Amino acid sequence: MVLFLTLLLVFVSLGNAASTSRNRLTSGPPIVSEQQTQDWLHLWQKRLHLEDWKIDVKIVRIWDLEQGTLGHIDWSVPHRTATIKVLNPSDYELPKDKIPADMELSIVHELVHLHLSVLPLNKATRGAEEQVVTMLADALVDLEHHPVSTE
Numbered sequence: 001m002v003l004f005l006t007l008l009l010v011f012v013s014l015g016n017a018a019s020t021s022r023n024r025l026t027s028g029p030p031i032v033s034e035q036q037t038q039d040w041l042h043l044w045q046k047r048l049h050l051e052d053w054k055i056d057v058k059i060v061r062i063w064d065l066e067q068g069t070l071g072h073i074d075w076s077v078p079h080r081t082a083t084i085k086v087l088n089p090s091d092y093e094l095p096k097d098k099i100p101a102d103m104e105l106s107i108v109h110e111l112v113h114l115h116l117s118v119l120p121l122n123k124a125t126r127g128a129e130e131q132v133v134t135m136l137a138d139a140l141v142d143l144e145h146h147p148v149s150t151e
């Protein structure tokens with residue numbers, strides 16, 4: 001039997017990112033394409049040394065995620081497979097120019113969870129794990145976008 005473990009990306013600090021409105025679709029090209037999410041996945045999968053996993057990423061609507069979350073990951077340790085879901089830009093309430101970086105952060109956050117999948121699932125430490133994952137993923141993406149100044 002395959003045990004699927006799931007962890008949620010808990011909504012943290014970016015304001016109210018969840019929207020129940022379905023009427024905010026805009027015309028024109030999407031803010032973030034499927035290809036862009038694939039590119040982020042491949043980049044960070046390599047950086048985090050998770051190449052031995054087969055990972056998919058999907059852009060999903062808000063009703064496909066747990067309430068108050070921006071992303072989700074399911075994985076199977078025996079199969080070394082995982083699926084990451086990230087929130088569709090149409091359902092974000094952030095300013096448009098902040099959405100791509102936040103979606104990248106969601107992918108990195110879920111990949112850090114995947115590293116911790118070797119640990120036994122323990123409800124008592126879940127909150128602490130979430131804090132650690134959030135801190136590490138935030139630091140990694142922040143470093144990517146704001147390299148440390150050498151001045």
Ligand SMILES: [Zn+2]
Pocket residue numbers: 007008009010109113130133
């Ligand atoms: Zn999380």
